[in-house]
Amino acid sequence: MTEFFGKFSLLFLTSLTVFAFYGLMGYGASHSGSGADWSLLHDSYFWSILSFSLKQAGLSALLSVVLAWPIARALYYSNWLPFRSSFLSLCLLCFVLPTLVLITGLVVLLGRSGFVTYLLSDDWNLYGLHGILIAHIYLNMPFAIRVLFQQMTNIPGTSLKLATQLKLSGWQRLRWVEWPALKGSFLRLFSFIAVLCFNSFAVVLALGGGPQATTLEVAVYQALKYDFNIPEALALAWVQFSITGILYIMVSRWGSVNWLSADTSARRFTPQVSALTNVCHALLYAVVWIVLLLPLLSLIPSILEVNWQKFEWLSILKPTLMTLLIGAVSASLALVISYATLLPLRQAAIEKKRYLQLVYEWLAMHTLLAPAMVLSVGLYVYLLTRVDLDNWGIIFVVLLNAAVIVPFSSQHLRPRLLQFDQQYSRLADSLKLTGWSRFKVEWPWMKSTVMFSFSLVLLFAMGDVAIFAIFGNDKWLTLPWLIYSYAGSYRLAEAALASGVLLLMCAFIVLYFERSRHHVEG
Amino acid sequence: MLKVSQLQVRLKKVVLDYDFSVKTGEIVTIQGRSGVGKTTLLNVIAGFEKAYSGDVTWQGESLLHKKVTQRPVSMLFQEHNLFEHLSVWQNLQFGLQGEDISERIKQAAAVLEIAEQLDKPPMQLSGGQRQRIAILRTLLRPEPIVLLDEPFAELDSTTRLIANDWVRETAKATNKTVLLVTHQDEDVERVGDWNLVLG
Secondary structure (H helix, E strand, O other), X not given: OHHHHHHHHHHHHHHHHHHHHHHHHHHHHHHHOOOOOHHHHHOHHHHHHHHHHHHHHHHHHHHHHHHHHHHHHHHHHOOOOOOHHHHHHHHHHHHHOOHHHHHHHHHHHHOOOOOOHHHOOOOOOOOOHHHHHHHHHHHHHHHHHHHHHHHHHOOOHHHHHHHHHOOOOHHHHHHXXXXXXXXXXXXXXXXXXXXXXXXXXXXXXXXXXXXXXXXXXXXXXXXXXXXXXXXXXHHHHHHHHHHHHHHHHHHHHHOOOHHHOOOOHHHOOOOOOOXXXXXXXXXXXXXXXXXXXXXXXXXXHHXXXXXXXXXXXXXXXXXXXXXXXXXXXXXHHHXXXXXXHHHHHHHHHHOOOHHHHHHHHHHHHHHHHOOHHHHHHHHHHHHHOOOOHHHHHHHHHHHHHHHHHHHHHHHHHHHHHHHHHHHHHHHHHHOOOOHHHHHHHHHHHHHHHHHHHHHHHHHHHHOOOHHHHHHOOHHHOOHHHHHHHHHHOOOHHHHXXXXXHHHHHHHHHHHHHHHHHHHHHO | OEEEEEEEEEEOOEEEEEEEEEOOOOEEEEEOOOOOOHHHHHHHHHOOOOOOEEEEEEOOEEOOOOOHHHOOEEEEOOOOOOOOOOOHHHHHOOOOOOOOHHHHHHHXXXXXXXXXXXXXXXXXXXXXXXXXXXXXXXXXXXOOXXXXXXXXXXXXXXXXXXXXXXXXXXXXHOOOEEEEEOOOHHHHHHHOOEEEEOO
């Protein structure tokens, strides 16, 4: 029964993608007699956007990981630094921050008449590669800090004690203890962030422009939105899907952090560092606090410009409730689907069927690789003649949002569940725990991870723009779309206010779930 | 009777052969050099590893085609016998049945000198205490076949003797058929009815 549920969920995810591509291919074939337009491969425009997509994704991922490492080390080795848990919550908030909120903040801060633009050189321009890299690093570096810090806290205390007892130097400890513990994470992190940036939409749409600063995802959008050139969009989508797919398969095969998975209560041992190192750590820590807070705080002056007497609160209240509702339903659905899709994967892992495990993993994660824009438009085209999308479009906003956030919850649940299986599957089998009785044992083990995962995907779903752009309408207006509408009509003060409300909601959710997680773990 | 008939297990390039039988209610200690296949034998009987050929029967019925959860086996592993995220008492609720089970757990815990550990989380226990908790649960379960993989390895000499005696008395009183892997000759003499040397 559970296996059927798992395979059914995989089928659901796969069928969304298949229908989306089928919709595009069917439309392309009926209007131009063919599917994808592969003559695009001979066009310099294509190579230009492909090279830019790869360059910005590679640079964003590399810089995010490289910059995150020293900060994670500072947090780990200088555990006296104040407000560390608040800092980690801020890191999470930055990662899940709705892109439009960040872009509003960056424009206020670094745009043509930004607060700190006068400090920069005359030829400074936020738009183009600079701006895209800044936004991508702002969104992803904090995530890398959290992951690397978490991995470092998982280094068995016995290894660090042994290193200290053997009088290993800082460099030797880095080489023989830290690096083996983190190298799998580096590769996974780099590729995960590269995939995210490769598929990045809103950032590039807002801060990019022209063939010199356009990614495949935005090119797909432009081909669909402005030219309605389905064959070109299909060719671009296939290229994007293939590259991210190859990247993901490579990472799945290489990246491994299994040796860190064993639970041990005796791991809390941190080697002492010199006073000078502590000072460097404190300085770095303070700088990162400022860098992360500035774009968020820069919203405040713009918000103060709102004409409060004329402002209609209902215009923001309704989208706020709608954002919460769509987010909560999508996130719950995504969690159920993730848990289910991991069932066959876990079974394959227990039976040591490596390739089958990889296939299930790929199927569960593939919506991360398929451009959200292609999924939305393809499905829209497929459903247009079959469903009354004016009335039922909101259902597909929820379903597609759930589908595209499944990889994020799976990414969180998978290691914890595999760890459970690694440690306890034989014991649970031996005790004849199946079905509900097994779930009762698994739930306390998973509870904090599930809650945390829920908050993460809830925040992602709340920030969606791309899917709503296709399936949504003014009846179901959400906050991100409201921000986009305000910004589009140059009502920047209202855009900042809506951004502020969304930011506050996200911050409350992050804080609530972080606190509940610490409570459960404590 | 537990009968292991011309059983072959293939581990990479090594072929392991087993052929013996154990009468119902007997306690057999199993010894042999490291890597000779003692744990593998227990894993095959419990269903965690597959046999290449031969058969394992209990009271005339083959076990090899049954799932792990359907086999009449209670097994103690070398490690990971307790769910770390649950309390000891919660851990002891799994697999145990009967109205008087709480009383039986408390009596056994008193004999094994772990009565004061029952409400604690496993991570607060020493290796020996955890091992005795796991032994207690494995022996009190209703399954007629008990497989113990180095159950006394973490115990000091005094508690080892106590645990030795408790295992033998409990197994005999409930007519369990026990296969016990050990490196200690003392366990062989004190607990087993006969000794099987592999290799």
